[in-house]
Structure formats: C-alpha cells, structure tokens
Amino acid sequence: xxxxxxxxxxxxxxxxxxxxxxxxxxxxxxxxxxxxxxxxxxxxxxxxxxxxxxxxxxxxxxxxxxxxxxxxxxxxxxxxxxxxxxxxxxxxxxxxxxxxxxxxxxxxxxxxxxxxxxxxxxxxxxxxxxxxxxxxxxxxxxxxxxxxxxxxxxxxxxxxxxxxxxxxxxxxxxxxxxxxxxxxxxxxxxxxxxxxxxxxxxxxxxxxxxxxxxxxxxxxxxxxxxxxxxxxxxxxxxxxxxxxxxxxxxxxxxxxxxxxxxxxxxxxxxxxxxxxxxxxxxxxxxxxxxxxxxxxxxxxxxxxxxxxxxxxxxxxxxxxxxxxxxxxxxxxxxxxxxxxxxxxxxxxxxxxxxxxxxxxxxxxxxxxxxxxxxxxxxxxxxxxxxxxxxxxxxxxxxxxxxxxxxxxxxxxxxxxxxxxxxxxxxxxxxxxxxxxxxxxxxxxxxxxxxxxxxxxxxxxxxxxxxxxxxxxxxxx
Amino acid sequence: xxxxxxxxxxxxxxxxxxxxxxxxxxxxxxxxxxxxxxxxxxxxxxxxxxxxxxxxxxxxxxxxxxxxxxxxxxxxxxxxxxxxxxxxxxxxxxxxxxxxxxxxxxxxxxxxxxxxxxxxxxxxxxxxxxxxxxxxxxxxxxxxxxxxxxxxxxxxxxxxxxxxxxxxxxxxxxxxxxxxxxxxxxxxxxxxxxxxxxxxxxxxxxxxxxxxxxxxxxxxxxxxxxxxxxxxxxxxxxxxxxxxxxxxxxxxxxxxxxxxxxxxxxxxxxxxxxxxxxx
Ligand SMILES: Cc1cc2nc3c(=O)[nH]c(=O)nc-3n(C[C@H](O)[C@H](O)[C@H](O)COP(=O)(O)OP(=O)(O)OC[C@H]3O[C@@H](n4cnc5c(N)ncnc54)[C@H](O)[C@@H]3O)c2cc1C
Ligand code: SF4
Ligand code: FES
Numbered sequence: 001x002x003x004x005x006x007x008x009x010x011x012x013x014x015x016x017x018x019x020x021x022x023x024x025x026x027x028x029x030x031x032x033x034x035x036x037x038x039x040x041x042x043x044x045x046x047x048x049x050x051x052x053x054x055x056x057x058x059x060x061x062x063x064x065x066x067x068x069x070x071x072x073x074x075x076x077x078x079x080x081x082x083x084x085x086x087x088x089x090x091x092x093x094x095x096x097x098x099x100x101x102x103x104x105x106x107x108x109x110x111x112x113x114x115x116x117x118x119x120x121x122x123x124x125x126x127x128x129x130x131x132x133x134x135x136x137x138x139x140x141x142x143x144x145x146x147x148x149x150x151x152x153x154x155x156x157x158x159x160x161x162x163x164x165x166x167x168x169x170x171x172x173x174x175x176x177x178x179x180x181x182x183x184x185x186x187x188x189x190x191x192x193x194x195x196x197x198x199x200x201x202x203x204x205x206x207x208x209x210x211x212x213x214x215x216x217x218x219x220x221x222x223x224x225x226x227x228x229x230x231x232x233x234x235x236x237x238x239x240x241x242x243x244x245x246x247x248x249x250x251x252x253x254x255x256x257x258x259x260x261x262x263x264x265x266x267x268x269x270x271x272x273x274x275x276x277x278x279x280x281x282x283x284x285x286x287x288x289x290x291x292x293x294x295x296x297x298x299x300x301x302x303x304x305x306x307x308x309x310x311x312x313x314x315x316x317x318x319x320x321x322x323x324x325x326x327x328x329x330x331x332x333x334x335x336x337x338x339x340x341x342x343x344x345x346x347x348x349x350x351x352x353x354x355x356x357x358x359x360x361x362x363x364x365x366x367x368x369x370x371x372x373x374x375x376x377x378x379x380x381x382x383x384x385x386x387x388x389x390x391x392x393x394x395x396x397x398x399x400x401x402x403x404x405x406x407x408x409x410x411x412x413x414x415x416x417x418x419x420x421x422x423x424x425x426x427x428x429x430x431x432x433x434x435x436x437x438x439x440x441x442x443x444x445x446x447x448x449x450x451x452x453x454x455x456x457x458x459x460x461x462x463x464x465x466x467x468x469x470x471x472x473x474x475x476x
Numbered sequence: 477x478x479x480x481x482x483x484x485x486x487x488x489x490x491x492x493x494x495x496x497x498x499x500x501x502x503x504x505x506x507x508x509x510x511x512x513x514x515x516x517x518x519x520x521x522x523x524x525x526x527x528x529x530x531x532x533x534x535x536x537x538x539x540x541x542x543x544x545x546x547x548x549x550x551x552x553x554x555x556x557x558x559x560x561x562x563x564x565x566x567x568x569x570x571x572x573x574x575x576x577x578x579x580x581x582x583x584x585x586x587x588x589x590x591x592x593x594x595x596x597x598x599x600x601x602x603x604x605x606x607x608x609x610x611x612x613x614x615x616x617x618x619x620x621x622x623x624x625x626x627x628x629x630x631x632x633x634x635x636x637x638x639x640x641x642x643x644x645x646x647x648x649x650x651x652x653x654x655x656x657x658x659x660x661x662x663x664x665x666x667x668x669x670x671x672x673x674x675x676x677x678x679x680x681x682x683x684x685x686x687x688x689x690x691x692x693x694x695x696x697x698x699x700x701x702x703x704x705x706x707x708x709x710x711x712x713x714x715x716x717x718x719x720x721x722x723x724x725x726x727x728x729x730x731x732x733x734x735x736x737x738x739x740x741x742x743x744x745x746x747x748x749x750x751x752x753x754x755x
Pocket of ligand 1: 249
C-alpha cells in the first residue's frame with residue numbers, strides 16, 4: 001500500500017483519474033488458448049482502486065445496478081482490507097458475484113452513472129466485484145450464509161441459468177425446500193453453454209453453482225420440464241406449492257436466406273454449445289466433434305457474435321470477420337468484448353447483411369452474397385432501422401458462417417402449459433412486481449419473459465420472483 | 477443421478493439391447509419418442525429411439541448398433557453399470573390412430589424404432605403389413621416381436637440368406653405390383669433406404685412417414701444441429717420430428733448433413749479401439 005498508513009485517511013485526497021489497469025493475456029498468445037483473458041486485480045491494486053471511490057452520500061451507482069448491490073459498502077470494506085465484510089455485503093445482494101464481475105455490462109449500469117465518470121473514469125466496480133469473489137474462493141473468508149429455519153414448503157425452479165440459480169438460492173435462504181430442474185446435464189444456462197471459457201472459466205461457474213447447492217438447493221439435471229413433467233404435474237402429483245420458470249431464450253433465430261442449411265453454417269448456439277458445454281475444443285479427448293473453418297464469417301453484433309468470432313480464432317481460424325447490419329455504435333455487445341475482439345485481430349464490416357450463403361457442389365459453404373445497408377428511421381427499439389441499398393450486392397469468400405442474430409423464447413413449456421398467457425413475441429406475461437404469471441402459483445423471469453437480455457437482469461428477475469413467491473406462500 | 481443398466485444382451489453380432497432404469501421417462505414416454513444419452517463426463521450426446529418401455533418397472537429399452545465411438549463404448553457396458561446422463565422423452569409423440577392398412581418397413585437397425593410404432597398401430601386396430609430387412613440372416617432383429625404384432629411379416633436379406641433376396645423396397649414393390657393397397661407407409665432405417673422407399677411410394681401416391689435420425693446436441697430445439705428441410709421449410713428433428721412426411725424431405729441435404737463429421741467420427745473410433753487394445 002503505497003505511502004499512507006491504513007487508518008489515517010487523508011482529509012482531501014487527490015482523485016486518481018483513471019481506473020487501475022487489469023493485466024491481461026497478450027492477444028497473440030491468447031488466441032491460441034481458451035484460458036481467461038483478464039487476470040483480475042491483485043490485492044494491492046484492488047485496495048488502491050477501492051480507495052478511488054468517493055463514498056458518496058447519495059450513491060447513484062446503486063440505482064444503476066439491477067439488483068441494487070450496496071456498492072460503496074463492499075468497496076469501502078475492500079479499501080479497509082476487510083475482505084470478509086466485503087464478500088458478506090456482496091453475497092447479501094448477489095449469489096453469483098464471480099460471474100457478474102466478469103460478464104455484466106457495467107459501462108451501461110453502475111459504472112455509467114458513477115459520479116467519477118462525469119469527469120474521469122468511473123470506479124472499476126466490476127473488477128472489484130470480481131476481485132472480492134475470487135478472493136473469497138481462494139481464501140474462503142466469507143462468513144457462512146444465514147439460512148432461515150425450514151418452512152416445510154416445496155418450490156420448483158425450472159432452468160438453471162442466472163434467473164433460476166438466483167431464485168433458487170434466495171428461496172433456499174428464506175427456508176424453502178427448493179428443487180432446481182435443468183434440461184442439460186450441467187447447471188448454469190447460458191453461463192454454461194454460451195459464454196466461453198476464456199471469458200468465464202467453467203471452474204468459476206462450478207463454484208458458484210456449488211455455492212447455491214450449499215444453501216440446500218437440490219439440482220436435478222437431465223429433466224426437460226414439459227416433456228418429463230408438466231408444470232401442472234409439478235404443482236399436482238409432485239406437491240410443489242409454487243414454481244418458477246427461468247427457461248431462457250434459447251431458440252436460435254435464423255436469417256431466413258437461401259443456403260442457411262449448408263454444411264459449415266452454425267447457429268451461434270450450436271457452435272458455442274459444442275465448444276463450451278461439450279468441450280469440442282478438446283476433441284478427441286472429449287467425444288463431441290466439431291468442424292471449424294479457416295475463414296470465418298459471423299453475422300450479428302451482440303455478445304453472442306463476439307463470443308462466436310473470438311472462439312473461431314481459438315479454433316484455428318486464419319481470418320474471422322463480423323458482419324453487422326447496423327453501425328459500430330449500434331452494436332449491443334459489451335465494449336470490453338468488442339475491444340478484446342479487435343485486439344485479437346477480428347475484422348468488422350458494418351451496415352451489411354447476407355442475402356444468401358453460397359455453397360460448393362457438395363454442399364459446403366464457400367461464401368456469401370451480401371447487401372449494403374444504410375440507417376433509416378428509428379424502429380420500436382429506438383435504434384435506427386437498417387434499410388437495403390439495392391444494387392449494392394457483393395460476394396465474399398468464407399468456409400464457415402455463424403448466425404448470431406438473436407434468439408426466441410424456448411417454447412417447450414408454453415406449449416405444454418396452455419394456460420400460460422404469452423405476449424405476441426412468445427415470451428411469458430408476468431406481473432412486474434411479483435413475477436407471477438397468469439397461472440396461480442407459477443412465476444417466471446429472465447430471458448423467457450424479456451427475450452434475450454443480460455445476466456444481471458435475469459438475476460434481478462429471479463430475486464423479485466423469490467420475494468413474490470415468498471409473499472404468495474406466506475399468504476396462502 | 478446416474479442411470480443403471482438392468483439387463484443387456486447382444487441381439488446380433490452388431491447390435492445390443494439394454495434395459496435402463498429411468499422411471500420418470502418410462503412413466504411418460506410414447507412410441508416414436510427418443511432419449512439422449514451421454515456415457516460419462518467426456519462423452520458426446522447421442523439420440524436413441526425408445527424401443528420399448530415398462531411403466532410399472534420404470535424401465536426404458538434401447539437398441540443400438542455399434543457404429544461409432546459412443547455406441548462401441550456403450551456396448552462394453554455391463555449389467556449393473558451406469559450411464560451418466562439419460563434425457564427424455566424427447567420428440568413429438570405421434571398419435572397414429574386408425575389409418576387402415578399400413579405398410580411398416582424397417583431396414584437394418586431401423587426395425588428397433590419401428591417396432592413400438594407397429595405395436596401401437598396393431599393395438600389401434602390397423603391392419604399391419606411389416607417388411608424387415610438386413611444384410612444377412614444373422615443380422616435380422618426383432619423378427620419374433622414384429623411377427624407377434626403384425627398381420628403379415630416379410631423378411632428380406634441383401635444376400636438372400638433368409639427371406640427375399642434384396643431390399644425391403646423390393647418386397648414392397650412386389651406387393652404393390654400385385655395390386656395390394658395400403659393407406660399409409662411407415663419407413664425407418666438408413667437414409668438411402670428411406671429415400672428409396674419414398675421414391676417408390678411416390679409413384680403409387682402412397683403417403684409415407686419416415687423417422688429421421690439426425691445429428692443432435694441438446695434435443696430440445698436450441699441448437700439446430702438436427703435441422704432438415706421439409707417441404708421447403710427448415711424443421712428441427714428433435715422438436716418438430718422425428719417423424720416427417722417422407723415425400724417432402726430434402727434427401728440430398730439430409731444425407732450431406734448426416735455425413736458432416738465422418739472424419740472426426742472415424743478418428744474418435746480408431747482412438748477408442750487403440751485405447752482398448754492397449755488395456
Ligand atoms: C453467447 C452469449 C453471451 C452472452 N454474454 C453476456 C454478457 O457478457 N453479459 C450479460 O449480461 N449477458 C450476456 N448474455 C445474455 C445472458 O447470458 C442471458 O440474458 C441470461 O443468461 C439469461 O438468463 P436466464 O436465467 O433467463 O436463462 P438461461 O441462461 O438461458 O438459462 C435457461 C436454462 O433453462 C434450461 N431450460 C430450458 N428449457 C427447459 C425446460 N423445459 N426444462 C428444464 N430446463 C430448461 C436451459 O437448458 C438453460 O440452462 C449472453 C448470452 C449469450 C447467448
Ligand atoms: S457513484 Fe462511484 S464514487 Fe460514488 S459511491 Fe458509487 S462507485 Fe463510489
Ligand atoms: S438437437 Fe439441437 S435443436 Fe435439435
């Protein structure tokens with residue numbers, strides 16, 4: 001700790017204008033492995049960074065956080081080197097800090113509104129969140145989580161993404177008997193099958209899932225609810241008193257252009273699931289095969305597109321290019337991901353969309369025909385709508401295409417639960433406040449309600465629904 | 477939770493039958509549905525048709541042919557061994573109902589998935605004419621079971637060592653040429669066989685259903701690995717199928733997509749056999 005002793009805080013300290021940098025694996029090295037890119041803060045840097053926080057009387061950063069973490073509270077504890085207190089504060093708001101510290105779009109949330117950001121760089125809230133979670137996993141300083149006495153009531157959670165894990169963890173802490181059903185063989189949702197190892201190591205996710213289990217949550221994998229049990233059966237024969245649906249928006253959206261079923265065209269979900277969940281990047285040590293192109297095109301501008309394209313480099317692509325139909329500013333991906341992708345040599349072509357995928361005589365991808373776009377009037381999302389520039393079509397060569405243009409809500413539960421009211425987009429309608437659906441005792445949250453959104457908003461929905469379920473079962 | 481193998485037998489030199497304890501699935505499954513299994517922590521996820529089930533005993537029967545790494549590996553599992561993951565029931569349950577006279581064609585291991593459908597058709601009051609085929613006599617499977625649930629049963633072998641020499645399509649053609657009338661045809665087997673059946677039945681305006689066995693990952697509609705073009709539209713075999721109108725399937729595309737991992741599959745199998753050889 002440079003200079004000043006621990007106890008005496010200088011009355012008026014000079015503001016450190018920039019975030020302390022976080023060291024990273026150099027780009028040339030990291031594109032050849034799946035190891036995590038940023039290394040995280042060491043203790044000294046974390047404490048220094050924590051001391052940049054002004055401890056505002058009215059901490060606006062909290063308003064920017066979808067789960068309202070006491071940000072100055074945990075940061076102050078880090079500044080005072082009381083790491084046990086820091087993690088205690090953190091975990092009283094957030095069951096999955098090691099995940100959020102890595103994948104939340106902080107630049108649009110807490111860090112965006114941080115008062116320091118007006119003149120300088122904001123406090124590195126995300127990095128500090130990650131630091132304290134990792135510190136706790138390494139040193140085990142967190143005091144045991146308090147769990148309320150058992151209420152003797154059973155609650156079923158369907159889907160183990162951030163929404164389901166959060167609802168499950170919170171309800172278990174309140175004393176409910178919670179069973180979490182997951183369709184895949186491992187828990188985590190998008191955190192497991194979508195977000196790659198180099199951004200969220202699966203060992204970290206395992207620890208977060210183990211933490212939720214340690215609260216008493218029973219996790220049952222390999223259970224496709226709707227197929228093996230319907231929601232009605234969960235509430236009937238299986239005697240659950242309430243159910244939460246957090247099944248996400250896992251259905252791939254296609255471009256609906258000719259050639260999309262050629263070999264070498266992947267949905268982002270297939271490409272990422274084979275690699276992350278099934279670990280095809282370690283084939284043949286792991287059994288799942290994958291075919292990876294040398295000259296890769298990824299369609300889309302979100303986190304999924306960035307993850308797909310950066311994964312392609314790590315799978316041996318010589319060129320990897322993003323094609324996005326709007327402009328650079330409109331890309332929904334986290335800034336850090338775009339920045340990392342650029343550093344790694346990913347190329348970008350904006351205002352362009354495929355008209356068709358071109359194939360060889362034996363059915364493999366050989367290229368695409370694209371059309372230039374320009375931005376027109378804003379659409380309902382507030383972003384300017386891309387409009388085709390007729391006559392601007394051109395061809396490019398590539399041997400693999402990943403389609404990352406969004407997802408739809410997973411229909412298995414709605415189809416097998418006809419009583420559930422849906423929106424015209426196929427998402428489940430809920431009461432904003434409680435998360436209850438049109439069916440008594442059935443709650444929902446996360447991407448299945450909002451369409452593809454963020455980890456933290458799914459967690460926020462899980463938290464609200466846990467409170468809603470508690471209120472419902474208390475009154476019942 | 478793992479899934480225990482309660483019984484296992486080699487039904488031919490190339491195929492194995494296993495009875496697996498999976499009470500949740502047994503309680504719910506219907507003919508035509510499938511499961512996805514993963515043998516262990518490093519395994520791939522492969523779909524297998526539910527060949528039979530016993531709701532009271534809580535068991536599901538699978539029959540598989542040793543073709544790739546996973547099926548060769550699974551064949552080494554013994555009674556009492558456990559399969560790490562076993563998910564189902566997946567796919568649409570096809571309520572066949574009363575169709576009239578139905579020709580049911582099973583080629584090779586396709587007899588296993590067609591058997592539960594034959595049973596359901598027969599129980600549903602249909603007149604069932606079954607044709608099952610294999611390369612040689614000793615590779616014919618489920619002959620007795622199929623006979624018990626069919627009104628007529630024909631067997632074909634490629635080498636003529638049993639039944640009619642030729643393919644199941646040759647037998648169907650003989651029947652059609654004799655003027656036999658069918659209301660529907662059901663065909664399950666290797667892609668070239670289903671394609672050949674569809675070509676023949678299209679000439680006779682005989683509606684034909686096929687059950688596809690595409691490459692899958694999740695089996696719940698989230699990846700599109702299993703996609704096929706049917707009547708010009710993209711369908712997911714795992715959630716929209718596995719049964720489709722055979723006359724509308726784009727067979728060229730289906731065949732190509734099915735072969736897309738052949739070099740990797742070969743590599744994995746060779747590696748597995750080498751590992752076993754050295755043990
Ligand atoms: C590649 C990718 C990268 C992303 N990167 C970021 C990022 O950096 N930052 C960020 O904030 N957000 C990111 N997102 C978005 C974020 O991951 C999602 O918004 C979030 O995971 C939604 O959480 P959820 O709990 O609603 O659903 P999911 O995470 O989708 O989990 C749903 C779970 O339910 C299971 N399920 C589905 N149907 C059934 C059923 N019938 N029965 C049982 N289980 C079922 C699924 O298998 C899955 O495990 C990314 C998304 C993707 C795809
Ligand atoms: S707004 Fe920024 S400076 Fe103020 S308390 Fe929050 S993190 Fe600290
Ligand atoms: S297997 Fe993934 S969608 Fe069918």
